[in-house]
Amino acid sequence: MDIEAGRTFSLAKELVAPPGCTVSSKLARPDGAPLGFALAAGTDISAESYATPKLVLVQGGTLELYGSGGEATTLGAGELAVTPIDVPVGVRTGVGCGYVEVNLGREAQMNEMLKAGEVLRLADLLPYQDGSIVNMDLAHNAGMKLALMSFDAGQGLSEHSAPGEAIVFALDGEATIGYEGEEHLIHAGENFKFDAGGRHYVRADKRFKMALLLTLGE
Missing domain, CATH: 2.60.120.10 (Jelly Rolls)
Structure with a gap:
């Protein structure tokens, strides 16, 4: 695929x-x-x-x-x-x-x-917390990491890049993902992919939960 x-x-x-x-x-x-x-x-x-x-x-x-x-x-x-x-x-x-x-x-x-x-x-495994981002690592090995994150409204991740490809699984709510200079709205049930080294950020104007499956390099 x-x-x-x-x-x-x-x-x-x-x-x-x-x-x-x-x-x-x-x-x-x-x-x-x-x-x-x-x-x-x-x-x-x-x-x-x-x-x-x-x-x-x-x-x-x-x-x-x-x-x-x-x-x-x-x-x-x-x-x-x-x-x-x-x-x-x-x-x-x-x-x-x-x-x-x-x-x-x-x-x-x-x-x-x-x-x-x-x-x-997955959406039930971690709560929202007022004014905060909550993170939970579910599993990792030398080649991959699966983590959960919940964002209170107004929270987000500043622009950064990762060493491997990553797939976002939106679990609840909605958020804006910035990727290489463009913004994309993502809702519960949708996905988004980052290439290795792709510059991206997350902005949750409303409450939002996601899972992140990250491959750790080639």
């Missing part, structure tokens, strides 16, 4: 599979970068086990994570789960689904809120 930086878009609308098919594609350039998956209605990816945990973040539709014993966990848009290590897990959907998968690797550090098999709604 070739996602152009510097525009507001919706992964929920772009992660769509042809009927009867499943599709996967890299969302950033570095090796180990997050993958975007699209499953058409009534499709599945059979259960497999991995030696490292994975983050699964649903963007649209409904997804079931299921084990070899038949047990299943259902996730909707804006919800996240962590897969267990060395336990077979498959994914399936009845209505169609788009989601982002991040392989955390062996050395990943995770927030204690993240527990394998539990479903979390």
Whole structure:
């Protein structure tokens, strides 16, 4: 998937599979970068086990994570789960689904809120605080970082750049993102991508929550 930086878009609308098919594609350039998956209605990816945990973040539709014993966990848009290590897990959907998968690797550090098999709604994980920006690191390893931020109205981040590509997931409210001299309005449910080194800022004229998935260099 070739996602152009510097525009507001919706992964929920772009992660769509042809009927009867499943599709996967890299969302950033570095090796180990997050993958975007699209499953058409009534499709599945059979259960497999991995030696490292994975983050699964649903963007649209409904997804079931299921084990070899038949047990299943259902996730909707804006919800996240962590897969267990060395336990077979498959994914399936009845209505169609788009989601982002991040392989955390062996050395990943995770927030204690993240527990394998539990479903979390990202927008509910951190509060607003009057006159402040609240930050929470959810997971990171040598190649990536997933963080949450909430902005009270009138708060923002001054212009800066990052060493790797980044994808913003707007979770609540709305904000203005400045990128390379242009401003873009972003609402809950929408996304924005920064290229490595791209100059950007965030201005929350209203209360705003977002997740930031940052790749840490090439």
